[in-house]
Amino acid sequence: MEKNSKIYVAGHRGLVGSAIVNNLTAKGYTNLVFRTHQELDLLDQRAVAEFFAAEKPEYVFLAAAKVGGIVANNTYRADFIYENLMIQNNIIHQSYLNNVTKLMFLGSTCIYPKNTPQPMREDCLLTDTLEYTNEPYAIAKIAGIKMCESYNLQYGTNYISVMPTNLYGIGDNFDLHTSHVLPALLRKIHEGKLANTPSVEIWGSGKPRREFMYNEDMADACIYLMENRDFKDTYSTTNEIRNTHINIGTGEDISIADLALLIKNIVGFTGELVYNTSKPDGTMVKLTDPSKLHALGWKHKVQLEEGIRRVYAWYLAQ
Numbered sequence: 295m296e297k298n299s300k301i302y303v304a305g306h307r308g309l310v311g312s313a314i315v316n317n318l319t320a321k322g323y324t325n326l327v328f329r330t331h332q333e334l335d336l337l338d339q340r341a342v343a344e345f346f347a348a349e350k351p352e353y354v355f356l357a358a359a360k361v362g363g364i365v366a367n368n369t370y371r372a373d374f375i376y377e378n379l380m381i382q383n384n385i386i387h388q389s390y391l392n393n394v395t396k397l398m399f400l401g402s403t404c405i406y407p408k409n410t411p412q413p414m415r416e417d418c419l420l421t422d423t424l425e426y427t428n429e430p431y432a433i434a435k436i437a438g439i440k441m442c443e444s445y446n447l448q449y450g451t452n453y454i455s456v457m458p459t460n461l462y463g464i465g466d467n468f469d470l471h472t473s474h475v476l477p478a479l480l481r482k483i484h485e486g487k488l489a490n491t492p493s494v495e496i497w498g499s500g501k502p503r504r505e506f507m508y509n510e511d512m513a514d515a516c517i518y519l520m521e522n523r524d525f526k527d528t529y530s531t532t533n534e535i536r537n538t539h540i541n542i543g544t545g546e547d548i549s550i551a552d553l554a555l556l557i558k559n560i561v562g563f564t565g566e567l568v569y570n571t572s573k574p575d576g577t578m579v580k581l582t583d584p585s586k587l588h589a590l591g592w593k594h595k596v597q598l599e600e601g602i603r604r605v606y607a608w609y610l611a612q
Contacts, residue, residue: 305358378434463509500551543582
């Protein structure tokens with residue numbers, strides 16, 4: 295990518311897309327294209343076609359998606375599969391029709407089977423049953439990977455798929471009903487400090503282990519791959535080309551109990567952390583294997599404690 299290359303970031307307001315925009319801007323890219331949902335409905339095939347024909351982006355980051363927590367995924371199953379399929383189908387196909395030089399499709403590590411061996415490697419894809427609650431979303435993302443692979447193989451396009459682990463960062467969602475575990479803990483413990491409560495309740499036993507990656511690190515990995523790697527670098531055999539996607543993660547995890555303790559120390563909360571074991575724990579371990587990413591030349595830089603300190607400083611400033 296050249297500094298003046300026209301780059302379209304789909305989903306530029308989200309946790310992923312906004313970090314990609316910030317990273318591109320910091321690296322000196324000056325010709326970025328965005329559209330809000332009000333300006334461009336990515337579910338509308340004709341509107342997306344007209345946008346690509348008018349703008350002719352050279353590079354595309356496909357970070358737009360319908361996302362949500364377990365309850366939303368399980369309740370609005372039709373919406374999650376339909377909307378995600380439509381968004382990615384429209385953008386990937388129009389990228390092909392309009393000769394986009396390179397596209398990056400962003401998914402999620404929820405594509406892997408429920409009982410995947412840990413840490414999760416790329417070749418675990420489609421080897422077993424998916425987690426039921428987010429199966430429609432996962433299937434849409436798997437379809438996106440296969441669409442990129444198939445267009446590359448049939449049409450000679452240069453599309454890369456990346457699957458980030460659990461992300462957190464500046465601009466995160468702190469709504470206690472819809473947020474993920476790290477921002478939810480940060481807010482609950484912060485509010486416990488403000489109210490000077492003797493304790494803060496945490497759901498579950500605290501024993502499950504999770505991997506967390508700072509969203510700006512994730513964006514740096516994406517831009518590194520777009521600048522330095524191509525589809526041909528994502529596989530080693532030409533017999534059956536599959537599992538070309540790339541895990542983006544740290545390869546390091548932490549128990550929820552240790553995460554809560556770390557946040558407690560950063561926030562300065564002096565009360566107790568009380569675990570409500572009547573609440574479900576979920577999967578006990580969920581960790582990515584980032585060996586492929588490392589072999590392609592990139593490794594994460596921001597350690598968890600430093601990342602949480604940055605997010606907490608931003609949260610206080612809001």
